[in-house]
Amino acid sequence: MFLTRKAEFSASHVCANPALSAEENFAIYGANANPHGHGHNYVVEVTLEGEPDPVTGMVFDLRELKEIINAEVIDPMDHRFLNREVPPFDTVIPTTENIAREIWKRLAARVSSQNARLKNVRLYETADLYVDCGEISETPCN
Amino acid sequence: MFLTRKAEFSASHVCANPALSAEENFAIYGANANPHGHGHNYVVEVTLEGEPDPVTGMVFDLRELKEIINAEVIDPMDHRFLNREVPPFDTVIPTTENIAREIWKRLAARVSSQNARLKNVRLYETADLYVDCGEISETPCN
Amino acid sequence: MFLTRKAEFSASHVCANPALSAEENFAIYGANANPHGHGHNYVVEVTLEGEPDPVTGMVFDLRELKEIINAEVIDPMDHRFLNREVPPFDTVIPTTENIAREIWKRLAARVSSQNARLKNVRLYETADLYVDCGEISETPCN
Amino acid sequence: MFLTRKAEFSASHVCANPALSAEENFAIYGANANPHGHGHNYVVEVTLEGEPDPVTGMVFDLRELKEIINAEVIDPMDHRFLNREVPPFDTVIPTTENIAREIWKRLAARVSSQNARLKNVRLYETADLYVDCGEISETPCN
Amino acid sequence: MFLTRKAEFSASHVCANPALSAEENFAIYGANANPHGHGHNYVVEVTLEGEPDPVTGMVFDLRELKEIINAEVIDPMDHRFLNREVPPFDTVIPTTENIAREIWKRLAARVSSQNARLKNVRLYETADLYVDCGEISETPCN
Amino acid sequence: MFLTRKAEFSASHVCANPALSAEENFAIYGANANPHGHGHNYVVEVTLEGEPDPVTGMVFDLRELKEIINAEVIDPMDHRFLNREVPPFDTVIPTTENIAREIWKRLAARVSSQNARLKNVRLYETADLYVDCGEISETPCN
Numbered sequence: 001m002f003l004t005r006k007a008e009f010s011a012s013h014v015c016a017n018p019a020l021s022a023e024e025n026f027a028i029y030g031a032n033a034n035p036h037g038h039g040h041n042y043v044v045e046v047t048l049e050g051e052p053d054p055v056t057g058m059v060f061d062l063r064e065l066k067e068i069i070n071a072e073v074i075d076p077m078d079h080r081f082l083n084r085e086v087p088p089f090d091t092v093i094p095t096t097e098n099i100a101r102e103i104w105k106r107l108a109a110r111v112s113s114q115n116a117r118l119k120n121v122r123l124y125e126t127a128d129l130y131v132d133c134g135e136i137s138e139t140p141c142n
Numbered sequence: 143m144f145l146t147r148k149a150e151f152s153a154s155h156v157c158a159n160p161a162l163s164a165e166e167n168f169a170i171y172g173a174n175a176n177p178h179g180h181g182h183n184y185v186v187e188v189t190l191e192g193e194p195d196p197v198t199g200m201v202f203d204l205r206e207l208k209e210i211i212n213a214e215v216i217d218p219m220d221h222r223f224l225n226r227e228v229p230p231f232d233t234v235i236p237t238t239e240n241i242a243r244e245i246w247k248r249l250a251a252r253v254s255s256q257n258a259r260l261k262n263v264r265l266y267e268t269a270d271l272y273v274d275c276g277e278i279s280e281t282p283c284n
Numbered sequence: 285m286f287l288t289r290k291a292e293f294s295a296s297h298v299c300a301n302p303a304l305s306a307e308e309n310f311a312i313y314g315a316n317a318n319p320h321g322h323g324h325n326y327v328v329e330v331t332l333e334g335e336p337d338p339v340t341g342m343v344f345d346l347r348e349l350k351e352i353i354n355a356e357v358i359d360p361m362d363h364r365f366l367n368r369e370v371p372p373f374d375t376v377i378p379t380t381e382n383i384a385r386e387i388w389k390r391l392a393a394r395v396s397s398q399n400a401r402l403k404n405v406r407l408y409e410t411a412d413l414y415v416d417c418g419e420i421s422e423t424p425c426n
Numbered sequence: 427m428f429l430t431r432k433a434e435f436s437a438s439h440v441c442a443n444p445a446l447s448a449e450e451n452f453a454i455y456g457a458n459a460n461p462h463g464h465g466h467n468y469v470v471e472v473t474l475e476g477e478p479d480p481v482t483g484m485v486f487d488l489r490e491l492k493e494i495i496n497a498e499v500i501d502p503m504d505h506r507f508l509n510r511e512v513p514p515f516d517t518v519i520p521t522t523e524n525i526a527r528e529i530w531k532r533l534a535a536r537v538s539s540q541n542a543r544l545k546n547v548r549l550y551e552t553a554d555l556y557v558d559c560g561e562i563s564e565t566p567c568n
Numbered sequence: 569m570f571l572t573r574k575a576e577f578s579a580s581h582v583c584a585n586p587a588l589s590a591e592e593n594f595a596i597y598g599a600n601a602n603p604h605g606h607g608h609n610y611v612v613e614v615t616l617e618g619e620p621d622p623v624t625g626m627v628f629d630l631r632e633l634k635e636i637i638n639a640e641v642i643d644p645m646d647h648r649f650l651n652r653e654v655p656p657f658d659t660v661i662p663t664t665e666n667i668a669r670e671i672w673k674r675l676a677a678r679v680s681s682q683n684a685r686l687k688n689v690r691l692y693e694t695a696d697l698y699v700d701c702g703e704i705s706e707t708p709c710n
Numbered sequence: 711m712f713l714t715r716k717a718e719f720s721a722s723h724v725c726a727n728p729a730l731s732a733e734e735n736f737a738i739y740g741a742n743a744n745p746h747g748h749g750h751n752y753v754v755e756v757t758l759e760g761e762p763d764p765v766t767g768m769v770f771d772l773r774e775l776k777e778i779i780n781a782e783v784i785d786p787m788d789h790r791f792l793n794r795e796v797p798p799f800d801t802v803i804p805t806t807e808n809i810a811r812e813i814w815k816r817l818a819a820r821v822s823s824q825n826a827r828l829k830n831v832r833l834y835e836t837a838d839l840y841v842d843c844g845e846i847s848e849t850p851c852n
Contacts, residue, residue, distance in 0.1 A: 001239055002274035010836065012722035012749035012791070017481060028482055030489055031789035038789040039722035039749000041836050047274075055159060056170055057237040062271070063172060079741035079748040081722070095483040097427055126720065126751050129488070132428035132473075143523060144558035152410065154296035154323035154365070173363035180363040181296035181323000183410050197443060198454055199521040204555070205456055221315035221322040223296070268294065268325050285807055286842035301623060312624055314631055331842075339727060340738055341805040346839070347740055379625040381569060413630070416570035436694065438580035438607035438649070457647035464647040465580035465607000467694050505599035505606040507580070552578065552609050585765060596766050598773055663767040665711055697772070700712035 002119060003059040004047040007069050009078035011086075012039035013094040037081055043124040044073060044103060047134070050116030060116045072106040096125045100133040144261060145201040146189040149211050151220035153228075154181035155236040179223055185266040186215060186245060189276070192258030202258045214248040238267045242275040286403055287343040288331040291353050293362035295370075296323035297378040321365055327408040328357060328387060331418070334400030344400045356390040380409045384417040428545060429485040430473040433495050435504035437512075438465035439520040463507055469550040470499060470529060473560070476542030486542045498532040522551045526559040570687060571627040572615040575637050577646035579654075580607035581662040605649055611692040612641060612671060615702070618684030628684045640674040664693045668701040712829055713769040714757040717779050719788035721796075722749035723804040747791055753834040754783060754813060757844070760826030770826045782816040806835045810843040 015032040016025040025033040032038070046069055050059040082089040082099070092098050100123040108118045120134030157174040158167040167175040174180070188211055192201040224231040224241070234240050242265040250260045262276030299316040300309040309317040316322070330353055334343040366373040366383070376382050384407040392402045404418030441458035442451040451459040458464070472495055476485040508515040508525070518524050526549040534544045546560030583600040584593040593601040600606070614637055618627040650657040650667070660666050668691040676686045688702030725742040726735040735743040742748070756779055760769040792799040792809070802808050810833040818828045830844030 001242070003239065004272050004274070006270040008836070010748050010750050012747050015483070017483075028484075028487075034789055034791075034795075036791035036794050037722050037747060037749070038720050038791065039747070039751075040720050041749075041751045052237065052239040052243075057157070057159075057235040057240045058170075059239055059273070061170075079744050081744075081746035081748065084746050085744075093483040095478065097429065097478040097485055098483045100427070101478075126718070128432040130430050131485070132430070143526070145523070146556050146558070148554040150410070152322050152324050154321050176363050176365075176369075178365035178368050179296050179321055179323070180294050180365065181321070181325075182294050183323075183325045194521065194523040194527075199441070199443075199519040199524045200454075201523055201557070203454075221318055223318075223320035223322065226320050227318075268292070285810070287807065288840050288842070290838040299625070301625075312626075312629075336805065336807040336811075341725070341727075341803040341808045342738075343807055343841070345738075377625040379620065381571065381620040381627055382625045384569070385620075412574040414572050415627070416572070434694070436606050436608050438605050460647055460649075460653075462649035462652050463580050463605060463607070464578050464649065465605070465609075466578050467607075467609045505602050507602075507604035507606065510604050511602075552576070583767070585767075596768075596771075661767040663762065665713065665762040665769055666767045668711070669762075696716040698714050699769070700714070 001051060001059060002047050002049055003065075003116070004045050005062070005065055005069065006043060006045050007066075007074055008041055008043050009074050010039060010041050011077050011080050011082050012037040013082040013089070013099075014038075015093055015095055017093055037083070040125050042077075042099070043130075044069070045120075045122040045124075046103075046107060046111070046118070047120040047122070048111055048116040049119035050113070053115055060111065060113065065111065068107065068110045072110060073103055096123055096129065096131045097133070099123055100131045104133050143193060143201060144189050144191055145207075145258070146187050147204070147207050147211065148185060148187045149208075149216055150183055150185050151216050152181060152183050153219050153222050153224050154179040155224040155231070155241075156180075157235055157237055159235055179225070182267050184219075184241070185272075186211070187262075187264040187266075188245075188249060188253070188260070189262040189264070190253055190258040191261035192255070195257055202253065202255065207253065210249065210252045214252060215245055238265055238271065238273045239275070241265055242273045246275050285335060285343060286331050286333055287349075287400070288329050289346070289349050289353065290327060290329045291350075291358055292325055292327050293358050294323060294325050295361050295364050295366050296321040297366040297373070297383075298322075299377055299379055301377055321367070324409050326361075326383070327414075328353070329404075329406040329408075330387075330391060330395070330402070331404040331406070332395055332400040333403035334397070337399050344395065344397060349395065352391065352394045356394060357387055380407055380413065380415045381417070383407055384415045388417050427477060427485060428473050428475055429491075429542070430471050431488070431491050431495065432469060432471050433492075433500055434467055434469050435500050436465060436467050437503050437506050437508050438463040439508040439515070439525075440464075441519055441521055443519055463509070466551050468503075468525070469556075470495070471546075471548040471550075472529075472533060472537070472544070473546040473548070474537055474542040475545035476539070479541055486537065486539065491537065494533065494536045498536060499529055522549055522555065522557045523559070525549055526557045530559050569619060569627060570615050570617055571633075571684070572613050573630070573633050573637065574611060574613045575634075575642055576609055576611050577642050578607060578609050579645050579648050579650050580605040581650040581657070581667075582606075583661055583663055585661055605651070608693050610645075610667070612637070613688075613690040613692075614671075614675060614679070614686070615688040615690070616679055616684040617687035618681070621683055628679065628681065633679065636675065636678045640678060641671055664691055664697065664699045665701070667691055668699045672701050711761060711769060712757050712759055713775075713826070714755050715772070715775050715779065716753060716755050717776075717784055718751055718753050719784050720749060720751050721787050721790050721792050722747040723792040723799070723809075724748075725803055725805055727803055747793070750835050752787075752809070753840075754779070755830075755832040755834075756813075756817060756821070756828070757830040757832070758821055758826040759829035760823070763825055770821065770823060775821065778817065778820045782820060783813055806833055806839065806841045807843070809833055810841045814843050 014037045015029040082094040104121045124130040157171040224236040246263045266272040298321045299313040366378040388405045408414040440463045441455040508520040530547045550556040582605045583597040650662040672689045692698040725739040792804040814831045834840040
């Protein structure tokens, strides 16, 4: 069984590879390479896999899950310029793919319990574009 | 191929294990343990797996699917206090996980046909919290 | 200029007039008259009218607005059975109309400032049904 | 890792098998068999599977993906009567299942790259009804 | 106070003035002038204005409102080609504006009661485009 | 009658008054005062008021409206850091209120026609927070 909780944060980012020229970055990322940055209301869906505890009927404590997501993702990333303020995005290009991977890394150990483990991280950059990072992918994100 | 139909019902519930004290239940379920109950607009997504019939081009008759969901889920659960009026929630704690399991049990045999079988039940308690119950999980719900 | 903030709470209610018989209440309210109660994820949109402060560029302090909505509406109503736990719904039938009116009464004085005043309260019972209570109506709600 | 992009088109269709009588078609498809046609705002979600390129941090070039979806799906299907103007729907009944299959066929080769390949096509006919066509299904759509 | 109920229907239409040439119609309506028609999932929001009845706490009987909307709008327009099957769209161009006006005309007298009257009809053609027809407009729709 | 078209842009901003100290700005704007900026997917709804043209049945040419919104709002603001790249936000604090006002100023003359004029600009900063700027407000935005 899967349990999914959704959360949201507002951040800005620049997509550019510092090893490339401005022209090369614009050719790859288009307006996303604007060095001043631009922003999104990112929506993250964190999915755990597990079976309900026979006593509580729950896969994971919902308030604890919310606190973990807040502590590891929302508090450090919300209202931030990712490239300048949130490692590893000083060296890792904060594409939606790479942000989802980073969220996976931050959460995987924290949500592992007797009953549950991290299954998937979905990250919406806009309502029309999102990525899924999970073991369901051939190359796991962890 | 998967075919998914969405439906909605409004119900109230209490999450508390009668074998535990009020304090223990509040520690586990927080405000969800309020014995007066509280409610949600539950949204259920029922997914069938199958291949389109060569004659009709359809995995399952859409009106029949709607009628089955109404007869097994919406009619008995809508506008009800689950713990008091909808077995087995008199003895099974109506967490989102357990309600999804019950919906799976009610639908699995009914939607089984030559072309299709139940693949997944997704149940939203709120827009930010949902569970998936399906054979895709390691321990099937049926 | 209008400024609107949205919030959500989950509650249960019964719509029935105690002065009427069970049959009469069922004739008026249908399944909403079920005495065990049923529930909704209510969504409230609180709209203030005012002009942006010349220094801050804001109609109202957004964090203060969120705190007022939490203190007056979300905290007392979330995860509650309105008829039994939230006055005046022990004596006032908690139809969507009457809940919106009560929210207006709780907020109007609190959000009144030099720059702003309460303009409208919109309350969604489900995604398909909502009411607006505001001075825009011929009979103001306060 | 999965990358999903959403797009929308407005089209009309008739669901009827020309080998059957009008009565038989109405029995199978209901109002969908109305020969004048009726329409929907179809929403398509195209999912690629792949690993981010080590240089760009991206699974697929987002602008190229948008252009491919526009060229293969949106431009030929938007504002069209599918049965009369968009082959193969002159001979294939445009159920949601069959439209999803056709979208899969049009996209699979085009989005195949060193890093990525088509994983799933989800097609919403309405907000309450959608199909998934992908290799995740037992019988692939290609 | 306002009470709003939402409903949905799927229809197809052509936007073209028969007094104009095909070229002129294409210049005005673009792809909407395609004579084969195309379709939408129209969403209609019907808003009544009134004060809650002192006995029931309701502006209008919700089931009756649903029945009126179904009888006057959903049943005759759902799964129809408006220009060919739903008068007056054989002679009135079914732009979103004109469909909203027609819905106003069909509902205004039916929802008029001691407590309530029709205030506004909002019609979404897509999620990104809608019209409002109501007395709030300078030229009422009735 | 009102006609509304929705559009979206992704931008970043800082809310801080340069005449105030960092501490004062943080006290007023909280995390919004972070000088590195943060971002949002802004959604703008542009509403025109007018009567349908008797020949076309339309309040305003929909493609022209889209082009005006793109030219005046989306193209100059999308993927931009508003404070640094989009005047007047080098000197006007880009609160949601002030961005909505600026959009009003950019559109009012452009959408004025024989049949229509700008009625309202709604700007969502997030799904839970939006402002309306229009003549419906006591102090018009133009």
